Amino acid sequence: MLKYIVLGLLSYRPMSGYDIQHWMGASTGHFWHATLTQVYTTLKKLEAEGLADSHIEPGTDRPDRRVYRLTESGRADFKRWQASVTTDMEVKKDSLLVKLFFAAPEDVEGLLTQLRVQVTLHRQQREAYERNVPQAMMAFLSDQPELMPNAELWELTRQYGIRYEETYLEWLHMAIQFLEARHSSRPTDEHKG
Amino acid sequence: MLKYIVLGLLSYRPMSGYDIQHWMGASTGHFWHATLTQVYTTLKKLEAEGLADSHIEPGTDRPDRRVYRLTESGRADFKRWQASVTTDMEVKKDSLLVKLFFAAPEDVEGLLTQLRVQVTLHRQQREAYERNVPQAMMAFLSDQPELMPNAELWELTRQYGIRYEETYLEWLHMAIQFLEARHSSRPTDEHKG
DNA sequence: TCGCTCATGTAATGGGTTACATGATTCA
DNA sequence: TGAATCATGTAACCCATTACATGAGCGA
Numbered sequence: 490m491l492k493y494i495v496l497g498l499l500s501y502r503p504m505s506g507y508d509i510q511h512w513m514g515a516s517t518g519h520f521w522h523a524t525l526t527q528v529y530t531t532l533k534k535l536e537a538e539g540l541a542d543s544h545i546e547p548g549t550d551r552p553d554r555r556v557y558r559l560t561e562s563g564r565a566d567f568k569r570w571q572a573s574v575t576t577d578m579e580v581k582k583d584s585l586l587v588k589l590f591f592a593a594p595e596d597v598e599g600l601l602t603q604l605r606v607q608v609t610l611h612r613q614q615r616e617a618y619e620r621n622v623p624q625a626m627m628a629f630l631s632d633q634p635e636l637m638p639n640a641e642l643w644e645l646t647r648q649y650g651i652r653y654e655e656t657y658l659e660w661l662h663m664a665i666q667f668l669e670a671r672h673s674s675r676p677t678d679e680h681k682g
Numbered sequence: 683m684l685k686y687i688v689l690g691l692l693s694y695r696p697m698s699g700y701d702i703q704h705w706m707g708a709s710t711g712h713f714w715h716a717t718l719t720q721v722y723t724t725l726k727k728l729e730a731e732g733l734a735d736s737h738i739e740p741g742t743d744r745p746d747r748r749v750y751r752l753t754e755s756g757r758a759d760f761k762r763w764q765a766s767v768t769t770d771m772e773v774k775k776d777s778l779l780v781k782l783f784f785a786a787p788e789d790v791e792g793l794l795t796q797l798r799v800q801v802t803l804h805r806q807q808r809e810a811y812e813r814n815v816p817q818a819m820m821a822f823l824s825d826q827p828e829l830m831p832n833a834e835l836w837e838l839t840r841q842y843g844i845r846y847e848e849t850y851l852e853w854l855h856m857a858i859q860f861l862e863a864r865h866s867s868r869p870t871d872e873h874k875g
Numbered sequence: 876t877c878g879c880t881c882a883t884g885t886a887a888t889g890g891g892t893t894a895c896a897t898g899a900t901t902c903a
Numbered sequence: 904t905g906a907a908t909c910a911t912g913t914a915a916c917c918c919a920t921t922a923c924a925t926g927a928g929c930g931a
Contacts, residue, residue: 567784588764
């Protein structure tokens, strides 16, 4: 799958591995990410498969860059993938839910701590979608104004991110309220006889 | 991570690999899943690490089963994990969003097809949370009524699943409406939630 | 001086999927 | 008769993470 994000970014313009990692973080980062290592190995594989080619761009006061460009074959492969209909739903793995599911029901305090930390994290994530992501999109567009029509699609995925975080936060509040209510209705051992 | 789902299920009662796969599908299936192969290899590793032990239960008219049971060490390891606070947010990878992000803006028809298929899939998923998941929980509880207090936590994760699917569906409708409007005034099939 | 950004990669390991291999019983 | 359920596993492969290795320039 990372293959297609890399092909997708290269379909906009030629890029180095470093560029790809950078723009991936700013654009698809909230629904797909990868480490730099993975990007470099993916690019190497794409070149071996003939879907991209590369050349070295010497840097004057910066390190040399290996810049990759889509080949015709690469562009065709990407279009073929775009046209294929996605019919499988991948499970969104979430270790917080695993923890909650298998928690000891009597350890309400521990659970509440976990959930409150998540509230902070998901708020930060929502902030990022509202501030950083639009900024990154603008930065990209100022380099390539011809991608303006694509920005509408980017915006749809950003809307998804915002809605997702809002739902997560609402659910967290609900869960916290529920557990708090349970907790206070259960007196501690000291009061029992 | 699968390690902890397996430990979690074994903390309820001793089980075979087949059992674990079965109950995982019915319980944590919507936020974590695994193939049978993976379950068997995970169990083997748990036994090698001394976190579980196993014995063969001969089957009379069915195949023999290798039943695993948590060791003290396994129970301690699981508790340690439960107490550790989850502070990293894992990115929920979604190839549909990748496709949407990198789509050709002029191919509105292709996009609409993709999105409409997703509506069907996510409706099915929502149905599953509303019908199959509660049934599976009941089935498990009828075997082990003492897990009744845990069922409240299971229910919280189910609520998460329902909310997630509803948000996804709302977002899909929004995206479809948006693209239809852009595309001009071509009437299409209905898609009500 | 410390940390960040720029810039490239290899090696080892771990996690997960697919294919392969086997075989009885039950139900439509 | 054919599919589903029950039940176990190995081998090969692919994908992803972490650690390792290098090194210049810039701003606080």
